[in-house]
Amino acid sequence: MIQEVKNTEVVSEPFELKHWIYNELVDLNVADTTAQYLNMLGLLLGLLIIVFIVDFLIRKILLQAFTKFAEVSKSNFDDLLVKNKVPRNVAHIIPLLIAIEFVPDIFSDFPDFEIMVEKGFKVFAIILTLWVVRSLLNTVKDFLKTLPSLKDKPVDSYIQVFMIFAWVAGIMSAIAILTGIPFLTFLTGLGAASAVIILVFKDTILGFVASIQVSINDMVRIGDWITFEKFGADGDVIEITLATVKVQNWDKTITTIPTYALISESFKNWRGMTSSDGxxxxxxxxxxxxxxxxxxxxxxxxxxxxxxxxxxxxxxxxxxxxxxxNNKVNKEVSLNxxxxxxxxxxxxxxxxxxxxxxxxxxxxxxxxxxxxxxxxxxxxxxxxxxxxxxxxxxxxxxxxxxxxxxxxxxxxxxxxxxxxxxxxxxxxx
Incomplete structure (x- = not known):
């Protein structure tokens, strides 16, 4: 597992930063194996410090730049980017790339460690990408909700669908990296497990189909007053997501209704009354x-x-x-x-x-x-x-x-x- 590096070979090599600590320790008569471990730990500590400083500086620069730009911009989209931490998440990308770049040098004497750490960083890169995508999608969602034409549409459902696809792709990529199986091969193998996947995500799939039908048929909008006796709901719709519809009842309680129930059960929507003249x-x-x-x-x-x-x-x-x-009715009897x-x-x-x-x-x-x-x-x-x-x-x-x-x-x-x-x-x- 550990590659032995001979003193004569290291001394004869030109100066290398990745072996600088090792050479110094060998000159101090430290055991070869110990010097290799200390060299790895020292380089790793130095890399972590550099990564932390770079991450801090880039995050500060991006946040200040976005904040100043948001102050002078007429659009609220950039304000929403800052609110949903898009600059903060993007700032982590460069430090992560630096860490991945220097991993081979730090673990040059420990190839097995190098493989594990590289896989770990790649998995973290996938997670960081998902964070950035989530922040962007939340920004888009908040921005679309400010548009009058989309204010009463189930924007949350659409965003959740994109996020589900992103998470599924991210999880499959992470598993493929950890197992060493090519992504396409891993994806093909999932075909056999499709029945299990459908069973696990049954509610999500039903909710996705229902949210599309609800939107296309304009059955329910945010702000509609609906009455759904089966679920004890009688109030205004305040949120429509992929899986649930939240109704604030007149007593200020919240009733949660499965989205697919809107197309499988009977309910009353009072929108026609509120939009009419009386x-x-x-x-x-x-x-x-x-x-x-x-x-x-x-x-x-x-x-x-x-x-x-x-x-x-x-x-x-x-x-x-x-x-x-005219008909000579006898009115002595009222019935006539x-x-x-x-x-x-x-x-x-x-x-x-x-x-x-x-x-x-x-x-x-x-x-x-x-x-x-x-x-x-x-x-x-x-x-x-x-x-x-x-x-x-x-x-x-x-x-x-x-x-x-x-x-x-x-x-x-x-x-x-x-x-x-x-x-x-x-x-x-």
């Missing part, structure tokens, strides 16, 4: 059916005092009276002929009230309709869109509407259905 109000109240009745003339006249439906009642009552007179009902007039009132409400978008659908009767009464549903889509304001508008509608029902001799409670029963002790 937010939908769709809520009903149930009327007790026994309170529904025909209106007589006195009751109709009383309801004419309500401004929103005065013109409607005058026109309808005129049409109904004309019809009943045409009549107004309290729930029909109430529905018209609510329609007029919604159409005149200042917070309702008049250019979108406005409808007050009956739903199918049930054991809990006759539902009257309000279907409209508020102009203000902000959650707090939207809830206020909807509550304001139903406050008024609920309070208006007694004016039409209608009752709202509710399940009986203890106060509804006359309990005798």
């Amino acid at each position: 937010r939908r109000i769709k809520r009903s109240l149930s009327i007790k059916m026994e309170s529904v009745k025909y209106l007589n003339s006195e009751e109709v006249d009383k309801l004419k005092k309500i401004h929103l439906i005065e013109a409607y009642l005058n026109a309808r009552q005129k049409d109904i009276n004309t019809f009943n007179t 002929g045409r009549n107004l009902t309290n729930i029909g007039v109430f529905r018209k009132y609510v329609q007029e009230y919604i159409e005149n409400h200042s917070a309702i978008n008049k250019d979108m659908t406005i409808m007050v309709r009956q739903l199918a009767p049930s054991s809990q009464g006759l539902p009257i549903e309000i279907y409209a869109f508020s102009s203000d889509k902000r959650w707090v304001n939207y809830e206020y508008i909807m509550a304001d509407i139903f406050d008024h509608v609920i309070a208006a029902t007694p004016y039409f001799d209608l009752e709202i259905f509710e399940l009986p409670s203890g106060s509804n029963f006359d309990i005798k002790h």
Whole structure:
């Protein structure tokens, strides 16, 4: 393992820096083998000191140069390069090349050590290259996120895909160097292990395919409000990566969803609502059916005092009276002929009230309709869109509407259905 270097041969050779310590020690009658080890250690220590000094100086120079350039530059790309430590990582390249260059001289008497150290430095060179690539990709990612056209795109997923390929190539190269197998031969041998690789990276592959489909089909963007009941998610998307989608719920908790679940499961994206001209109000109240009745003339006249439906009642009552007179309808029985009902007039009132409400978008659908009767009464549903889509304001508008509608029902001799409670029963002790 150790090549013996004879005293007579070294003395007869011209001066060489790599054997300078060895020659000095031999002149001091130090044993030959000991002198060789001390010579190697001395040269190695000297190289480490030089490499450290060069690395320090280059790092200082690059950092100062990039920092000054970033201060005068209008683009923020150079600021992001400094933030992601690109100059710092690049500065390590020259010291590493110096170390690799001088390894053969330091370990000239120890060829086995030389091979191991060279492999170690080459593996470190691969790792350093991956650091530089990662820093550059993170810089590109941060820069792309500042662009308005890409702000809501899953940039993280794309960067992670490139980084995965880089790490796979780096790991395979490192293994090829350590084993001494040519890279192409090593790569060919991996074909047999492809099934295992696919199994190990199953989630990554699924996430990669899903992120591409999500992006191409524009299913989810950063900032979208989504509801995913299976995972308990209801809030804004704050991050889309290769493997996961992070949703900040309204209670400020974070829910993590597998990216591939977005294409394999059903979820609701509220983007259509937020990008539209209004937010939908769709809520009903149930009327007790026994309170529904025909209106007589006195009751109709009383309801004419309500401004929103005065013109409607005058026109309808005129049409109904004309019809009943022309057809000689016997009005001794209210069921005969045409009549107004309290729930029909109430529905018209609510329609007029919604159409005149200042917070309702008049250019979108406005409808007050009956739903199918049930054991809990006759539902009257309000279907409209508020102009203000902000959650707090939207809830206020909807509550304001139903406050008024609920309070208006007694004016039409209608009752709202509710399940009986203890106060509804006359309990005798």
